[in-house]
Amino acid sequence: MQYNWLICAALLCLQLLTAAPAAxxxxxSLAAQASNLLSYIAADYADAVRDGAVIDQPLYRQQQRNLNRALEMMHxxxxxxxxxxxxxxxxxxxxxIAAKRSGExxxxxANAAADRLAQLYQLQRSPAEMLPAASVAAPLYQKRCAACHGAxxxxxxxxxxxxxxxxxxxSLYDLYNILDPGADTVHARRLDADLSSRQRWALAVTVASLAVTGTEPPPVDEARRYPALVGLPGMATARPVELSPDAAAxxxxxxGHPQRVRALQHPLARADGLLQxxxxxxxxxxxxxxxxxxxLALREGYLPQRDALAQRDQPLETQLSARWQALRSAILGDASNAEVIAAFQQLRSGLAQARTRLQPPPASDFRGWVTLLFAVSVVLGLLLWLRRRRR
Ligand code: HEC
Structure with a gap:
């Protein structure tokens, strides 16, 4: 009797232990599917309702169904x-949706809910490595996708x-998610079940490049205006439709051209993105x-800038080196969660400071004075010349 009890308890423990990772x-996968459904609603709704009236009844009903499915998954x-x-x-x-509000x-x-869901359940919305060029997955696209979506x-x-x-x-993540066998609500599983995460990110870039094939790159200045969009995670998580027209373009x-963008990014911004x-x-x-x-953040972002920073501000460089070291030992050692997060935050705020220190001194003041001096000398010269002529 007693033994039976023990065996039952042992079996239960075993079951719990083996069930945990699968759960x-x-x-x-549930969270990713729900997030996928929400981003579909965001993309499709404007085709179903216009000016407060339903213009496509089946699509409208599908959206209500999708929302209910998303809610069930969340439960x-x-x-x-x-x-x-x-x-x-x-x-x-x-x-x-019931009140047939505007598409926007x-x-x-819908997008805000999808993002909140992804944050709450800590979905990885950005690739673990650099994004490859669109050409990398082009052969895979031709083999697996072109039959239905065109060459x-x-x-x-x-x-x-x-x-x-x-x-x-x-977003690029939405496109990646469309190919996630756990989250894909539009394709049959046989289509993408065997693709690795890396291949799906590569395909997402290939798909993203199709809408901009043959178009000119944006002016180089844009990278300075929108630094968050030339690196990860911004490039993977931002949806163009939510941005200003310039930033969206x-x-x-x-x-669609991640390999061409890398050179535009300030190394310290890359370090910050990788630390995020x-x-x-x-x-x-x-x-x-x-x-x-x-x-990677240290090697590709900070080290290329370290000497320049040491020349500009040695104490800040010393402090930053110590913070990198502190973060490294916190992650590797047995620091508490809160300590590690604090080490991340301290390092990132130090890096932000370093970026301002490394900015070139503002040239506008200097240029303003030169222009003024030039104008004054022209006027003086003119006056002198006029006086001479009168004599
Ligand atoms: C058997 C045909 C078929 C194949 C093969 C296929 N797709 Fe699709 N795909 C579809 C259909 C149909 C939809 C739209 C479903 C819907 O809207 O409900 C779709 C939707 C999509 C969408 C969303 C587009 C949008 O406007 O909503 C993306 C992105 C996509 N597919 C990418 C791919 C990629 C990448 C591959 C190759 C790995 C691929 N598909 C292979 C049939 C296919």
């Missing part, structure tokens, strides 16, 4: 602080992928990739 994976996810706010934002979205309002709400994305039995306006409503081109990725990997419990990203 975590399932949760991530399958564990409770977390912030989840009540998420559910409220989805209910608000439901209300907005529904799009904003140049012009569309066949599947929709065109060259529609600029529609593609602008997806630039992002559309940049994300490292931090989110750490928060998701993936210490190995957190460490890997941190080393």
């Amino acid at each position: 975590a994976e399932e949760q991530e 399958g996810l564990p409770d977390r602080p912030g989840r009540a706010a998420l559910e409220k934002s989805v209910r608000d979205l439901d209300g907005a 309002q529904v799009r904003r709400r 140049r994305g012009e569309g066949a039995s599947g929709p065109a992928l060259t529609d600029y306006r529609r593609m602008a409503s997806f 630039a992002l559309m081109w940049w994300r 990725l490292a931090e989110s990997a750490y928060r998701a419990g993936d210490n190995a990739s957190a460490y890997h990203q941190m080393v």
